[in-house]
Amino acid sequence: MFDVEWGSVSLVDAERRLLANALLDFSNERFVLLSESCIPIYNFPTVYKYLIRSEYSFVESYDEPTRYGRGRYNRKMLPEIHLYQWRKGSQWFEIQRDLAVYVVSDTKYYTIFKKYCRPACYPDEHYIPTYLNMFHGSLNSNRSVTWVDWSAGGPHPATYSGVNITEDFIQSIRNNGTQCSYNSEMTSRCYLFARKFAPSALVPLLSLTSTVMEF
Known part of the structure; x- marks a missing residue:
């Protein structure tokens, strides 16, 4: 057993261990990291088709020119990592097999993050x-x-609880007006999962499985 502490490199350690174990099954081609407060907003066939047909992985990676982004960069990471290369993103990612192999096999840059990315730098948002x-x-x-x-x-x-869960709410997440790129074409289906949902949301969500979720 390994202890995992919020805001520390132990979260990245856990992510890498999860990927490494999933990679042992050679039939696995896509890898999704979700939390206990995440839910799918479409059924499995829809999610599977969306991911397996995608030419790209889905990892937020953006330049944040504030103290919450660039402000977390440590100049001791030079010359391997420059400020202009520094990115931030959500911990909850989806990556294809080749990228998972790269992440798990990296030692050089992981070691730099382990040494120099400490609170208020959060490795799970930057590595x-x-x-x-x-x-x-x-x-x-x-x-x-x-x-x-x-x-x-x-x-x-x-965070959404049981009182928030309705058919209209799930549909509003699916159809929230967002447009995004999917295999170089624009689509309104940008999200497959959602968070955060409290334990009290479980029963109301289960009541929608056959109608809205089509499980």
Whole structure:
């Protein structure tokens, strides 16, 4: 057993161990990291087809020119990692097999992050986004397939409980007006999963499985 501590490199360690174990099954081609507060907003065949047909992975990797992005960069990472290469993104990613192999096999840049990315630098928000940006950006869509509501502001997204769960709410996540690129074409289906949902949302969500979710 390994202890995992929020905000520390142990989260990246856990991600890499999960990927390494999943890679042992050679039939696995796509790898999705979700939390216990995430839910699918489409059924499995829809999610599977969307991911397996995608030419790109789905990892947020963007330049954040504030203290929450560039401000977390440590100049001691030079000359291997420059500020212009520094990226931020959500921990909840989806990557194809080749990229998973690259992430698991990397030792050089992981070691730099382990040494120099400490609070208020959070490795789980910067390591994979920066590493992919530096070497494999052409294989990444630079977006997430997990919807999250940050509209209230603050360090944590909105959490939805059982009273929030309705058919209209799920449809509003699916059809929220967002347009995104999918295999070089524009689509309105940008999200496959959503967060954050409290345990009390489980029963209401199960009541929608046959109608809205089509499980």
